[in-house]
Amino acid sequence: MKVQFTCNGQPVEVEAAPTARLLDVLREDLRHTGTKEGCGEGECGACTVRIDGKTVMSCLVPIFQVHGTAVQTIEGLGAEVVHPVQAAMLAYGGAQCGICTPGLCLSAAACLEEVSHPSREQIRLALAGNLCRCTGYQKVVDAVAAALGQEPG
Ligand code: FES
Numbered sequence: 001m002k003v004q005f006t007c008n009g010q011p012v013e014v015e016a017a018p019t020a021r022l023l024d025v026l027r028e029d030l031r032h033t034g035t036k037e038g039c040g041e042g043e044c045g046a047c048t049v050r051i052d053g054k055t056v057m058s059c060l061v062p063i064f065q066v067h068g069t070a071v072q073t074i075e076g077l078g079a080e081v082v083h084p085v086q087a088a089m090l091a092y093g094g095a096q097c098g099i100c101t102p103g104l105c106l107s108a109a110a111c112l113e114e115v116s117h118p119s120r121e122q123i124r125l126a127l128a129g130n131l132c133r134c135t136g137y138q139k140v141v142d143a144v145a146a147a148l149g150q151e152p153g
């Protein structure tokens with residue numbers, strides 16, 4: 001089937017099986033390889049993207065559900081001006097590996113848009129679906145808090 005949507009503000013049309021995973025369409029058809037595959041089962045958050053502003057695990061989204069929506073990947077976050085979350089991730093050492101960082105940035109950006117002054121607990125909750133198997137979350141939470149002008153905890 002033909003599926004039309006916008007990806008990072010650009011209209012796109014792809015030909016894919018209805019049940020093809022959004023993750024695969026993004027990586028293989030559109031070459032947005034910043035979206036990563038970790039578990040492939042909706043558990044790790046490495047494949048996080050935003051559809052109409054909501055964070056989703058793209059490994060669980062069949063492409064037919066994407067028709068007519070607006071998708072944002074990490075390539076579209078701060079494409080023109082560095083996003084405050086990305087700047088803070090760099091400044092506070094929250095940018096970790098290339099597998100978890102894209103999803104963490106997108107979840108953090110969504111948190112900042114959805115909650116006007118999120119507490120550290122709310123930040124942690126917003127990032128709860130993005131797992132890191134090797135370091136920790138303190139610097140990431142510090143970075144998101146810093147993007148709001150809060151002092152590191
Ligand atoms: S690859 Fe999608 S949640 Fe892990």
Ligand code: FES
Pocket residue numbers: 096097098099100101131132133134135
């Ligand atoms: S999974 Fe990315 S730093 Fe641990």
